[in-house]
Each structure stands twice: as C-alpha cells, then as structure tokens.
Amino acid sequence: MGEKTAAAPRAWLSKHSAQAAAYSGLAMCLILFTILTPIFGESIWSAQELHTLMQNVIVLALMSVGAVFVYSLGSMDISIGKQIGLYATLTVILGNTTGSILAGLALSLIISVIIGAVNGAAGELLHIHPVISSLVFQMVLSGISSVTYNSVGSRNVALTSIDVSFFRQTWVMVLALVIEVLVVSYLFNYTKLGKNAKAIGANPVAASQSGINLIRYKIIAYIIMGVCIVAASLFQMGYTASASDSTGTGFEMNVMVALILGGMPLSGGMRSRVSCAVVGSFTYALLDVGLPMLGVAANQVFVIKAILFLVVVVLTCRKKSGTLPR
C-alpha cells in the first residue's frame, strides 16, 4: 500500500514531466520577478510593465495558440513569420487605400485559408514533410514582400488615416487572447478536430486505419493556425500602426521556442495542450520584460533565455528517444 502511494506521484511526474517543468518555470519566473523587481525599481505588476508584458506576449501567444493544432500533428510551419509580415503589410496598404482595415483583414483571411489548405494537403498528396511546403511559402512570401517594398520605395509603410491604437489597449489584448484560447481550447479538447489532430500526431497510420481523413484534418489544422496568424498580424500591425519588409522575421522560431518552453512535444500526439502555448509565451515574455528590470543587460537576456531553453529541453526530453522533447 505504502509502495503504491509513493509510486503514484512518481508515475504522475514521469508522465507529466514536460508540463511540470514548464509550469514550474513560469511559476519560478513569476515568483522571482514579483519579489525582486520592486527591489530594483518598479514592480513587474505596475500598469506600465503589465502593458509592456502584454505587448510582448500578445502576438507570440496568438500565433502559438493557433500553432498548437499544427504542432499536435507532429508538423510545423516556418512560413508563420512571413505570413505575419504579409498580412500586416496588406492591412496597412489597403487601410491607407480604403480607409478601413476590413479589406486587408478579409484578404488576409482568404490568403491564410489558401496557404493553410496547400500546406495541410501538400504533405499527404506529395508525400513530403509539411515543413517543405511551408518553406516554399516562406520563400514565395519573402519575394512578394521584397517586390512590394521595392515598388513602394521604402522599407516600411505606416497607416496614415486610421487610428489603430485600439489594438494597443491592454484590455483588448487580454480579451483577444482569452477569446482565442477559449475557442481553440474548445476545438482542441472537445471536438473531433482536436482529438483527430492529436491522434494523427500520435500515430498517423493508426489514425488513418481508424478512418480519420488525414488530409482533411491536416488542412483544417493549418487553416485554424492561419486564422490565428491573421489575428496576431492585426496586433503586430497595431503595435506601431506600421509594417515593414522585416515584420515577422524569425517569428516562426519564437513560436517553436515558446511551445517547447511550454512543454509541447515536438512530435505532437496526445500530450499536446493549448496551455503549452500560453505558458510558453508568458514565460518567454516574462523573461524579456523582467530580466532588464533586474538590471540584466539586454544582450545577456538572450544568453539567459538560451540557457533556460536548454534546461527545459534537457528536463523534458525522453531519454530513450533523443534529445528533443517528444
């Protein structure tokens, strides 16, 4: 009986080690910054710093939450950053032309659905890893961006006639994130979409033989992520009411880091959770905001983040199967 009691927490910890590490990482950051930041100056919970935190977290979290569907398939998309850049640019240019962001938003949604459909279907139809098709899109979108800004004659475009400060309000950012998390969580946990996505990630052959239409669910997963990217692009554009040829550069890596920090298994499957995206994004942003408040030089923040990332990877990897969290 005693042995059983002692073994239970160990078994739970073993099963949920990635989650435990991710949550304890976030908790540690919260405790550390809550205690130390007031000593070094102002509290991380001051209105100004909370605003900064939300500005840091909102785009990353919106993207990461959407990306959970794709990562749960065991796939990834490296065109995320370029998509953000394209949608932000479209919203600004069409906003200046039409006087409203709706045209840009609508066009972005259409493009995101097309990209999602192609990315989702290409892997199955062409028997290639889906990352290949996303790489193609990354290159195509880079070209489009380059041509666009060449023709504009500037490296950035600014919204001149529309006030988008709405997107900079802390409550708007929180509300948008809460809504997206609730919707995606519902879809991921309580509908066939999420369950089948996890099943495909866990074992695509078994999923296929169980009657799951792989192409269909992969396309839907990519489209859901695409819509979330459009939402993120609105906040990215609204942040400075502008876009540039480098908007979104490297965001796909930030999403990957945030998800891994949040305990997401890169191979997808049943351990995938929406909470991984939220926890990872907040941990990532907390480090960005909190460490400089403790007097850590900006260049050292990168090093500390890299070390923490490494620690999480080491703690969460399955020893049998390799070095990355699975």
Add this chain to the structure above:
Amino acid sequence: MKKIIALILALCMALSLSSAALAEDSRGTIMWLSNLSSGIQFETTRDYLKALCDKMGYQFTIVYGDGYNDAAGNLTAVSNGMTSDVVGIIVSQDGGLASIMEQYPDVYVAGYNTDMTSVYGEGGANAAVLTKEHFLGTICDGFQDGANMGHQYFNAIVEKGYKRIAVINFPGYAYPNQISAVNAFTADLETYNAAAADDAKITLVGEPLTLEFQPLADSFFLEDGMDNLDCIVAFCAGLQFVYPTMQTAKVNGFCRADTQMITGGFDNNADIIADIGSAADGKSIGWICISPAEDPAYALVLLDNAISGSQFADFAVERVDSASYIIDSTEKINAAMTKGMVGSGDITLAQVSVDEVLQLCTRFNPDATFAGLKALFASEKVMSDALLK
C-alpha cells in the same frame, strides 16, 4: 528555515537600500537604442557614452534595436529596457520612433548615427515626431543628402586617379540616400568626362550593381571588364559585403591585384587595417569614410540641456551632417589606430574629451551655444587630419 528567511529578507533589504542610494545619486538614466551590438564602433561608443554619462551624473543603459530597423522590434527593445528613471534616449535607428515617443512622451529623444529618413523624408512613417517637443533632432551618419555623398566619392575617385571603376550600392527602398548618391556620382562622372581629355576620362564599367544585403557574388568578377578595374566604389558597406569577395577573386586571379575599393565604415580587423593605403604599396582599400567616433556626444549634449531645462537659446530641432573622417593612407590609418579613439577604442584619446563635452552643455557652461556645438562637430577637430598635426 527561519534563518534562511531572515537571510533572504536581509539580502532584499540590502539590495533595496543600495538601489535606492544609486537612484538618489543619479540624474536619471540615458538609454542608447543601438544599431550595433559588437565591434570596435559599438564598443567605443558604449565606453565614450558611459564615461560622459558618469561625468554628467546619469546612469547609462543600452538596448539593441531591431536588426532590420523594424518599427515593432525597436519599440519592443525600448519598452523592455524602459524604467521609470529613463530621461533620455539616444536613438541610432529611426524605425518605430513615432510609436516610441507616443508611448514615452516625457522622455527626450536625440538621434546619433541615423539620418532619420523616416522622419525627414517625404511622407515619412515617423514624420509625426517633428511635432513633439521632446524630439531634439539628429546627427547623421555622413550626409543627410545622399547627393553629397555621391559628390564626395567622385572627388575621391578623381583625386586618386582611378580610370576604370565599378559602382555597388544597397537597394533604394532601404537606403534611399544611396540612390541619390549613385545618381549624383554618375552625373558628376558625365560632367567630368565631357570636359576631360581622352586619356583622362573615367570609365564606369557596367551598370551600378544593387546588392540585396548579400555579399558580392564571386561571378561579379567574371563579367565583362570587371577583372580589369582600378577601383570598386562601394556605397554599400564595402568592408563587409565587397572586400572579402574582392580578396578571394584576387587570390583566384579573377581580379587585378591592384584593384582598390573605396567605401564607408570601419573595421579594426588587423588584416583590413593592414590593407589600407595606396595601390602602389599593394593595398586594396584606397579610401574609407566614417563618421567621427565623438558624434554621440552631440546627441548627449542636447539631451542634457533638455533634461536640465536649459536648452541652448539658439536651439532649433535640426538634422545635421556628420563630419567626414577620411582615412586614405597608411599614415592616417596608423594615426587613427594609435592616436585616435576611432581606431584604438581608447576614450582618453577622444578628439573631443569628456571635459570638453561638459563645456558644450549649458549646465556647465552658460555661454554654450547650439551654433558652437554644430561648428565643433563639423570642424577639423573631429576629423582625421587633426591627428597628423
């Protein structure tokens, strides 16, 4: 357990007291939004600004701007480094400047090493900052009008006696100034050739090449006439994007051994330093032009005056040209490396010393004027020739 808690509390109290003491002594913090994160120029600027801030009673902090000068990236960098005691920002990148000033309206902003095209250019994305009281203008990296750069480079070509040249630049959407420079350069070339005798004419081999932020391709030297150049005029960052390819081509025999390059920018890599001088001495870099390493002081003086509430009586928000620090001989590069801050990184060798900078501020010298500040930073005192005297 109690002892540990007591120890932690004592540590917190000590930290709190020491940070409070530091805050009391300081006039606030000056933030530098840097466009660089390493290299001699970054290190020198950092050390010089730190020394100046120490002397003036400020804390000094650096945040790193977005690698592509993206508005959101710069705003995030500033936001993450912002604390309530930041009173002034020296910006070396203009992306997102309007958003930065909107978010932190009480913080004074002055530019250094940026021509702020997005502020002063037609329809610029950050033109709104010109209406802000806390915006103090900028000192450019070189000329605010790219045409002047074109004229300057052409004069260097004539002076050095190059006859067969090629031109390389960055794209206009990123560096509109470079397009103006290339246009002015080619216009000068046409004017010059129209009046010159046949044997004195200068030939522009091929069309000006635009580099999309990639190093010059090896195939450049395989194109017609490129293996027989006197000089490559690199308006782009030639030391980084052109020089390595040129050296490789020389080793492989695709480029004439005495082809030289003229460009802007500085690198204290020993091989590069040793390769500056005349073609007759076998050097590959014939002429480089940089902004004086003392330029950051210009921005800091404006910030200090504004923070102190005693701005120059004759002050106007302006974008001013930087002086040209030209190195075109072994003698000059040796002087820059041993007698100047720009090459040595030794701030005690600054051509405008820390004490001299203080005398430019109205807080320390009530007679100081804006005209005097501008004159000093355009004078020979901050140029390379001053080191030869």
